[in-house]
Amino acid sequence: MIFTVAIDGPAAAGKGTISRAVAARFGFAHLDTGALYRAVGVKGGDPVAAANGLTPEDLSRDDLRTLEAGLAASRVAVIPEVRAALLDFQRRFARREGGAVLDGRDIGTVICPEAEVKLFVTASAEVRAHRRWLEVGGDAARVLAEVRERDDRDMNRADAPLKPAADAVLLDTSGLGPEEAIAQAIALVQAQMPG
Numbered sequence: 560m561i562f563t564v565a566i567d568g569p570a571a572a573g574k575g576t577i578s579r580a581v582a583a584r585f586g587f588a589h590l591d592t593g594a595l596y597r598a599v600g601v602k603g604g605d606p607v608a609a610a611n612g613l614t615p616e617d618l619s620r621d622d623l624r625t626l627e628a629g630l631a632a633s634r635v636a637v638i639p640e641v642r643a644a645l646l647d648f649q650r651r652f653a654r655r656e657g658g659a660v661l662d663g664r665d666i667g668t669v670i671c672p673e674a675e676v677k678l679f680v681t682a683s684a685e686v687r688a689h690r691r692w693l694e695v696g697g698d699a700a701r702v703l704a705e706v707r708e709r710d711d712r713d714m715n716r717a718d719a720p721l722k723p724a725a726d727a728v729l730l731d732t733s734g735l736g737p738e739e740a741i742a743q744a745i746a747l748v749q750a751q752m753p754g
């Protein structure tokens with residue numbers, strides 16, 4: 560079965576939490592596409608060369624989830640040649656046999672416009688920054704500023720900007736805990752499953 564679930568949205572909206580749960584529930588493979596951009600961002604040197612030569616080791620570094628890695632990712636993510644270098648891998652992953660969940664910024668719009676289910680997960684910037692602050696700690700005002708800076712760069716870039724696909728279902732998780740958000744996403748996927 561070929562079946563793609565595209566989950567897009569801004570930083571710390573809950574995309575990864577929902578994606579992992581949907582993948583586990585339906586036995587689909589999951590790709591966190593943000594990790595690709597984070598790995599390119601932290602590798603240093605020429606970002607286009609880094610994107611063309613990403614290795615499994617680059618993707619398993621334990622410093623990919625830092626605020627700095629997120630900012631570095633959003634800076635290399637504006638470069639069209641970087642996005643182009645990562646495109647085929649993501650497209651093939653999306654249409655692999657057995658079903659796939661991909662989360663990122665442009666899955667429903669660019670990577671897999673034919674996805675069977677498209678979710679655009681959002682929450683207010685304050686709620687998202689608070690969630691990220693609970694994970695990384697430090698100065699809460701700085702976490703909020705960095706979330707806003709990244710959202711701004713992601714929404715305003717020319718190539719594959721962050722925006723909901725015309726046929727995406729919007730899921731605002733501002734007032735939802737992870738379990739409620741997961742339940743809504745699973746119900747949406749279930750409704751589109753064949754048979």
Ligand code: CDP
Nearest residue numbers: 571572573574575576690732735736737740
């Ligand atoms: O992948 P993304 O950056 O969009 O977000 P995430 O890593 O799934 O979620 C960021 C944090 O928010 C995690 O610690 C989640 O447990 C938490 N979260 C939440 O509190 N409520 C939700 N509805 C979803 C996620």
Ligand code: CDP
Nearest residue numbers: 569570571592593596632633636663664665
């Ligand atoms: O987990 P969080 O939402 O904070 O970030 P992420 O999904 O790991 O993405 C990090 C950065 O990579 C984003 O801010 C985007 O600039 C970039 N990205 C992208 O441009 N396209 C994607 N499909 C995924 C991430």
